[in-house]
Amino acid sequence: MAASARLEPGDLDPAAELGRFLEGRGADGAVVSFTGLVRSASKAGEPVERIELDWYPGLTDRSLGEIAEDALRRFGVSDVLVVHRCGTVRAGAPVVFAAAAAPHRRDAFLAADYLMDRLKTDAAFWKREDGPEGGRWIEPTEEDHRSLKRWEST
Amino acid sequence: VDGSERPLTTARVLFFGRTAERLGRAREVAVPSEGCTLGELRARLVEADAAAAEALGAGVRASVDREIVGDEAVVRPGQEVAFFPLFSGG
Numbered sequence: 367m368a369a370s371a372r373l374e375p376g377d378l379d380p381a382a383e384l385g386r387f388l389e390g391r392g393a394d395g396a397v398v399s400f401t402g403l404v405r406s407a408s409k410a411g412e413p414v415e416r417i418e419l420d421w422y423p424g425l426t427d428r429s430l431g432e433i434a435e436d437a438l439r440r441f442g443v444s445d446v447l448v449v450h451r452c453g454t455v456r457a458g459a460p461v462v463f464a465a466a467a468a469p470h471r472r473d474a475f476l477a478a479d480y481l482m483d484r485l486k487t488d489a490a491f492w493k494r495e496d497g498p499e500g501g502r503w504i505e506p507t508e509e510d511h512r513s514l515k516r517w518e519s520t
Numbered sequence: 521v522d523g524s525e526r527p528l529t530t531a532r533v534l535f536f537g538r539t540a541e542r543l544g545r546a547r548e549v550a551v552p553s554e555g556c557t558l559g560e561l562r563a564r565l566v567e568a569d570a571a572a573a574e575a576l577g578a579g580v581r582a583s584v585d586r587e588i589v590g591d592e593a594v595v596r597p598g599q600e601v602a603f604f605p606l607f608s609g610g
Binding site: 402419420421422424425428429450461462485486487488489490491492493494503504505506510 | 537602
């Protein structure tokens with residue numbers, strides 16, 4: 367059983383990540399993976415050409431590792447993987463890949479869902495959306511906080 | 521250095537996110553050899569730079585050697601301090 371997480375400063379290839387994650391899974395009956403893409407518009411509808419994910423080496427990677435470890439502890443999963451971009455990511459490009467493997471599908475679905483809710487609020491990034499009008503620094507939304515609260519009673 | 525003054529060395533101070541946009545990525549800030557509190561270091565930055573007053577205002581958190589701490593934490597020469605806004609999440 368392992369939780370792994372890494373920061374990816376270069377391109378993120380979700381298909382290659384999933385391919386490696388699927389290898390050698392005898393005892394697992396399920397793998398659920400999620401790929402997050404950079405949207406080409408902000409919540410307010412303004413065009414987004416790219417995002418800038420500022421990160422602090424040593425602190426940001428640790429936050430990703432803790433989130434992956436929490437998912438592994440919390441659900442009946444065999445392995446958890448988080449790969450998160452940092453730096454400049456253009457609209458339409460993958461920014462995060464999260465996957466969970468488990469003997470049974472329900473645990474894998476739950477773990478992947480939990481990983482993304484945690485990453486959207488607790489990952490130690492500072493995100494700026496850049497468009498033709500300039501840049502806007504982003505904070506977690508109310509919806510992100512509500513999503514995270516779902517896990518408090520489980 | 522003639523030895524009559526207390527030796528002053530520095531702590532490396534980093535900024536992230538919006539804070540870095542205002543103050544740059546890194547500064548070296550003098551810290552007394554016996555250390556000072558994070559709050560004192562913050563005050564020193566604000567004193568030296570008008571832009572820092574706003575950039576290090578409410579909601580800006582800090583870490584010492586990558587551990588998130590409060591203003592009462594002690595900073596010693598050679599340590600790494602960082603100031604940053606709330607995490608945006610991924």
